[in-house]
Amino acid sequence: MATSVTAAPNKPPIPRRDGGASGRRHQRTPAGLRWILPAFVVCVGLIYFCIGYSGYISVLPWNWRPPRQETVEGFDSYLRAFHSPLFWTSLEHTLVFFLAAFVVQCVMGIIFAALLHSRVYGGTIFKVLIFVPVVIAPAIMAPVHRRVFAVDGPINWILQQLGLIHVTDLGNRVWTEWVSWLLIHLGMGNVTPNWIQPSTSLWVIIAVQIWSSIGMAFILFYAAMGQIDPDLLEAARIDGAGNIRVLVSMVVPNMKPTILALAILNAITALKLFDFPYLITAGGPAHSSEFLGTYIYAELFGVSRHYGYAAALSILLLVLALGVSIVMSVTARERRPVPDIKGRRG
């Protein structure tokens, strides 16, 4: 570790404000504690208490009916989660969602940012257009997306105009012969132009999420690109690098911290995803777009109302989110360059 070889710098002694008992008290009390105390109490009271209470409920065999069962049954709910296929299905969906959303956001965000750094005509308008979906509430957009992906919705209309699907005498939308042949040979024969179905509903959620969050990725990359030293790019160009080479070899490597931040944001978003799957597909059909968030809600307020189990799932979600964040942060810290050490040695 880089930090292990770093000699501790000589720190100037902390000046004592006064002597005696009062001084010792000041030494024990962190500076500024009294200023953060109200916020600290609110945070601990509202957030960490709730987390702790969820942890307590998670060890109760509480299946809604009052009075609440107080007998601690240990980690049965956690074991049940690990044995539940739906839990693993939700995690699998989370992973697929994260990978797909992250990759597409990175690629598209970088492309948009690069294009708009190139002094495109009407750039400000494009920036607004790209960012607008970020500020629209999912609850407002969900019905629109439901319509967009409806059997007789705009997407199928476009595909129909392109000659990819046709309408049968019974009014059903089906692939044209060659598209059908292609899909079958790609192992996607069960994909039909009915998008809210088990084989495609997860991808509908991913597409909607990408649509709604790509503006955030764009803003982050746009800001990060603005901080790259222009001399660096100029030097690359003098060495003969073209636009794409500059982007791939100079710009992207200099935006690794931004990419990492986006990865953490996406991972947490994926883990706690709830709004779009709940509002667009209700986690279905047949759990095909179930995520941990919708699974927890269904256990809590849906069919079975297993409070203890839902609380256990929530704790598992918290642990996963924390774990992913820590792993990503630590990984990033370990890869930090060495110049800092050289500077200190010098």
Added chain:
Amino acid sequence: MIRIMRPAIALMAATSMAMAVAACSGGNDQNENSTSPSAGAKASGTVVWWGWTPDTPVAQRYIAEFKKVNPNITVKYTNYENADYAPTMSTAFQTGAGPDIFDVSAGGNVGGKQLWGDYAMDLAPVAKAALGDGWKDQFAPGYVDQLTVEDKVAALPLGGVAAGFFWINKNLFDANGVPTELKTYDDLKAACDKFAKAKVQCFTMGTNSTDTFSTELLRTIMNSIDPTYYLRALHGKASWDDPVFTQSIDIMRRMQQDGIIGQDATSIKQYPEANNNFLSQKAAIVQMGTWYAQYAAKASMTASMQGAGVSSPKPFTMIPMASPNFAGKGNVPQFVGEADYGLAINEKAKNPEAAKAFITWLAGTKEGQQNVANAIDLVPALKGVQADWNNLGLVSPDVQIPAFRKLFADAAAVQESRNLYISAETGNAQVIAVQQALADKSKSSAEIAKQAEAASVDVPEE
């Protein structure tokens, strides 16, 4: 019972029905079940009522009529969407902030007595005090028992519900030369072929939800194969991976393949989309229960059509149609039904006396029940009460009144319960089964049935 709330629809319905009620109740003498003004006068103050049904304006009409005989009591009603009711109620009860009065149903995942009955006070003494010793017999058979939890009468029934049949748009049927009675699968198929030619969706249904509407069709099909199977399976006397179940899945798939079930069934919900498809006349048939009759009047239909996106609505004639014999075995699926919902009083009600006055008036008096009957939302719980059919403003009284009279008579005589014995797990398993049947062709009907059997939880017969 689950349905969407449409304030606008009910506002107009309430206006017209209030006139009807005024007409029919104006000359009524105080009958033996009436709550005299003096009885209500003992209580006063404000009562808070929460429910997922009825629609707000209908409830306001009930409240306005109640206020005439109990001027000292104010009832404040809040209507919640089905999906919001359980989260709101559970949070409220946990924090001791629940309402004075709340809806409770015989079963189901929204207001089932198994969920909320524990918070209700026993209404048997209340009913006895208001209606006398034989109070239970004054209600339709079984209704009180269906709202009873472990010997506690959790709620007094407002009315009953029945399902297992279809609603049709008679205008579309007539315009396309389709007979209004479709007795067999082939009849249904032939009708759908005609509608397809006319670019009209034949049968609309929505399965993209956790609610159990979509399972009604599955159950109707099962009943056409073996009328005894469904209840036996609910009670654990038959298995859900029985051939009856697999055949039903196969029939559903065939219905989809034959264009009877729309391709959009897996991507839409029963409410609002399937409901809107029917009300906007995009679809000719929908499967709903007796509650759907409330949209048959001119005023309510006009408002509901506007709610469905029709800019210049022209009311059409909707009538019930018995289920076709899907399986071709001669079994016409019968209605299933029970007490739809009742009103319960919170054990911790802030104003229990006023709450008792309201509930006993609405559920236990002929004036109160006449209001319920005229909403044509419920089969009245109190014996001897009927809707004032001639004054409801139906679109085509000549056609609809005989059909509705028969419908409500059949609904009142229903033998098989609807939701009473369906556990939450079983209901959910069947929702998944229907979704897989229509959307997941990689699973065989046997696999789907096996999965349903594994996920279901039996409920013992009471």
